Amino acid sequence: MCSNSNNNLPIIRFTNCQILRDHKIISEDLWVRNGKIINPEPIYYLEKRLADIVIDCNNRLIAPGYIDLQINGHFGYDFSNCDIDIEEAVHKTALGLVKHGVTAFCPTLVTQSRDSYHKILPQIKRTAGSKSYGSTNLGAHVEGPFISPSKKGAHPIDYIKPIGSYANIQDMYKHMDNISIITLAPELDPSGEIVRQLVKSGITVSVGHSMATLEEGERGINAGATFITHLFNAMLPFHHRDPGLVGLLTSTGITKQIYYGIIADGIHTHYAALKIAFKSNPKGMVLVSDAISAAGLGVGRHKLGIQDIEIKDNNKAFISGTDTLCGSIAALDYCVRHLRQVTGCSTVEAIECATLHAAQVMNMADRKGTLAFGADADFNILDDKLNVLATFISGQCVHKNDETLDITI
Template identity: 55%
Template structure:
């Protein structure tokens, strides 16, 4: 009697794959949603792969990982308390068209009751045809400096009066947390950073007037990310470079990862070049997109604030203050590569490997190494996306042809 049949084996051929920081021609073998080592597959079985996918010379990159997105397609994660699950599902599905296979829904500074209503329902979940993987929530605020509030409502900004007790009281359960953005100069911030780090939550420094010394201490306590570099922080000064100085500090382990909004609006091309040339291994592309991404010009919301979309930018209603972007990850990739003249590999790793490393999930996401999740995208040299795949299954294809 024949033994049990092995799970389906999928061979992706005619690929140019991104692996080990280079692009080269090779096949990709997938079984049970994972990339497998073909040397461990029997010869006869390889010749009879259950499914063969012709990549037609496409570049196959790991799927993009988005660590800071406030919403999109009319959904605002900070205001959608009545339909949280439905809103996350809509964004997760829509992001597949942008090559995003995993993301952290981001909740900005809000009243305490909103955190208690929304955060428990922003649950981690695997990706698939229904949408990108939800890695966990990024909570940006309210423990930030009011002097660098940006688009955050000042009446909701809080101090850490009782340290971690205050944080727990404001947020409630931390079960779904992945990243917390806070200002390290706040009183009691350092022990809070230590406790969050012990719990496996990435601490990001942002919306801050911190000097370099304070930033270095925060990194020493466990923080290892900077929220939207250059935005909502002290500008670089030659006598005290502030949080920007962490990119070149000799007192902290390198790299310190930093999110950067390469939408052509939030960060000048020269600033993108400075950051990339100073710390190319730390750059993480983020969109910081708001609910208006994917929508037409008009009035929308982010958290407790009303915003206006004017052309290619979003501003607080009645002002010129930027409040998140409306750019896609693919658009940010093109802008970043054009501004920095970096290689295609460097651009792609800023949206794949680096965010995975920042979260410590590079064994599963952000690479095409053996054993990693088979989440990837097909692209051309100009970074035009043709399809998105999760667990070896096509979940989006550009144009009329369905997956």
């Protein structure tokens, strides 16, 4: 008999379901204890126990919880607005995102002033997901200010800076412990030394908002960068003699898997470009919402950092008075459905682009983005159309949208 103190904790068994495990969908029950996914065999044979709670899933699909690595705000909250309570904004967003199956996310900041970073970043503390908090806060994704002014997108040009030195980066952000991802233009770090130092400090480096050639992009990846920020957007367009950062998807000049974010909202990325990217490098695609404060809201004027934005018809968000897109208002669950519909990929492939691949970028695929034994019990119950029926974080139901599911935990 095992003597582990967890033995007295309740065991939950999700039955009459299919689960996504080991890159395939299988007919198998899911067992949970103490917020973790467990192997039922030792429970039965060593502890001589059965489940304390059994939940009938009505033959639905259980998939890992979605992970959004780039989200600027939601539900009226903008993480780049230093005049609001950012900690509250992140918390309220965390509570709202579970409705879309998002169980972990990186609050993302557009280019800011030094003073704004110093005010905002202390308020974006990594926080474990729970029923009371909502989705897990994985730490900030700072998108700038070390980017190309020629590919600034919706970023305010007055605050864009050259890198200079690692000390400049530390001085700009100050609160580096709260940062998980930094997007920078790799041509600003030609030796790769800055990238190497950031990676050594535990920060994921993403290349983007860049005029980089393929060779410059390869140098950044070989120095330690592992991610591309919103592929196709805010970078040189693909050219047959120098494909730029887009060429990293099939480059032989790098020796590791490259991951790339893509906004599959049907607006930022044409369906043909989405298909080209997926067919070129399916294992590297990471769906991101790039959602802004107006996501979840209607047509009208809103804020993104210091700039006014406007939501027009067709669910498009622009910098007010211009035709410059400035972020998506689509939720990640929509992006999963759109990817499957447009590319014809399998259900497993579509879901892994919002789960496993994102977890791999963050070096946490042993805990997140998977239903493997020992992983965090963060998952969604989905219907055949991949609509989110229920969301669980650490084995607790944090959202339910289907009254036929008898869930009381």
